[in-house]
Amino acid sequence: MIDEVTSLQQTRRLTEGAILSAVFVVMLLLSVFVPFLSAVLIWFLPLPFIIFVIRHDWKSGLIMAVVSLLLSSFIALIGLPFALLAAIGGVTTGELIRRKKEALMVLAGSSIAYIAVLVLLYAGSILLFDIDPLASMQDVMRQSTQQAESMLESFGQETSENMVVWQDMIDQIVKMGPLLIVFTGIAFALITQLIAQAILRRLQIKAEAFPPLRDWNFPRSLLWYYLVISIIYWIGVEEGTAMDIVTWNLFPLLEVAMALQGFTVVFHYCYIKSVPKAIPVILMIFGIVSPFVLLLARILGIIDLGFQLKKRLKSDTK
Structure with a gap:
């Protein structure tokens, strides 16, 4: 009898994991290949991992994360960084909620997880592909600024002081890389946690709300x-x-x-x-x-x- 119950639980866990992994992969595909959806779906990507870990545990969540990452790499390699960010952040958030931690503790823990993944992705981009994402962003912003200055000059207007300030800010982007990574990690953690709290309430799963x-x-x-x-x-x-x-x-x-x-x-x-x-x-x-x-x-x-x-x-x- 005990063996049958255990077998049923394992079957249910595998089925639920497979369904949530499929949901994650579909959302990832839509966010990669349908540009106007990516701005919305990127915040929902950690949800399948959060839900699965809350219902089971972080070990099961890691197995689901590995399977989902493998599927993502086979189907859409370009979406692998987003998949890694969502998987690690989602498992961390889900485990902290499962342990009934306060909302601010969940935010702190998930922020650290997202920041760690962003640092890993940044380092990997430089070491593996010799591409500095911040330097690339700096180049794009400089090109846009030059185009804006050319347009102003064509209309007979001089470069304003605001444009000079903007150029100085662009020059500091690489130096302020750690700050940008930290802000991005915290913002991602906060938004996904707020979305998760709303979804979990509908699923009748208790999650500590943020204090006023x-x-x-x-x-x-x-x-x-x-x-x-x-x-x-x-x-x-x-x-x-x-x-x-x-x-x-x-x-x-x-x-x-x-x-x-x-x-x-x-x-x-x-x-x-x-x-x-x-x-x-x-x-x-x-x-x-x-x-x-x-x-x-x-x-x-x-x-x-x-x-x-x-x-x-x-x-x-x-």
Whole structure:
């Protein structure tokens, strides 16, 4: 009797794995060969692995990942990098959800997985194919900028200061490679996790939701890192040195963290004052395009981490 139950479970696991692998391969094919679908489907690729690992375990998920990667390499070799990213990230996310970890812990773990795969793909592209993806992107952007400048000159207009700033930013792309990889990994982890939470709810699979933004808090030690890196950034170091590269990559990342911490203060204040939820959301969206709003948010974030501003606001309302 026990052997029959075990056999049934194994058969069910194999069947479910085969179905989800087929779903993954179909989505991968559509994302590779139907360009307008790739912008949407790329975020859904980790879902089959997430669902399978939650229902079984990470070991079964790895077997499914290997099978899916083999199928992907036979059918669409060009889609193998996306398949590897989705497989490793999906298995990691699924296992953390299966262990009932908090949403922010799931985000942290899956972000590390996606970043590790991106680093592996980047290194593999250079070592195996002698192609630097960042340098290639830099060349494409330079060509586009030159075409834009030629169009402006044909209309009798001079190159604006914004174009010069844009060219300087293009020159820094390779140096800021680690930052771009980290941001890409975190963004991929966040979007896929949000999609997974919505799908899992429909499948009646429990997954911890993200806490309200007003309750988010970065470690207070991050403030000291920010202050030290800010001083080094504004004083300046010799260009091309290791410290120069570290500063260029850490400073924007820490500025984003401070701004996000500041927006948690805004959301917290609006919550305790019963301000409509749309107001802080609009402010946050506006802050993406407004340097002044971002500056205010960073100042709030620094004050909050340094003096626990949100706790003081809470005590004032009692």
